[in-house]
Amino acid sequence: PKIGTIAGSYVLSGKISKNDNIRVIRDGKLIYEGKVSSLKRFKEDIKEVNADFECGIGIEKFNDFKLKDIFEFYTFREIKKNN
Numbered sequence: 704p705k706i707g708t709i710a711g712s713y714v715l716s717g718k719i720s721k722n723d724n725i726r727v728i729r730d731g732k733l734i735y736e737g738k739v740s741s742l743k744r745f746k747e748d749i750k751e752v753n754a755d756f757e758c759g760i761g762i763e764k765f766n767d768f769k770l771k772d773i774f775e776f777y778t779f780r781e782i783k784k785n786n
Contacts, residue, residue: 708741708766709759712774719776720751725762728773738763757785 721742727735741761742749752758760774 707740707742707743707761708768709761709770710774712760713757714752714754714755716777718751719758719760720778721749723776723778725760726775726777727762727765728775729769729771735762735767737765742744750754771784 719739719742721739723739724737725737726733734754739760740763741759743759743761744752746755749758
């Protein structure tokens with residue numbers, strides 16, 4: 704069974720984790736925002752990829768990848784305020 708389209712990618716800085724949030728930017732415009740559904744290196748499922756490594760990225764409900772798309776990854780963290 705087909706699991707979706709995987710985009711071959713190169714991590715420029717930081718790290719990517721499976722289930723991170725992602726923005727897809729094309730020609731300077733935000734075209735999609737969602738979650739990473741799969742992360743692979745050499746066909747093996749992995750939990751994270753660090754800068755300067757190649758990987759394959761699957762995105763939930765998105766498969767319209769184009770050459771030179773830019774992916775931005777982010778997470779939300781809850782910060783508790785001390786009183």
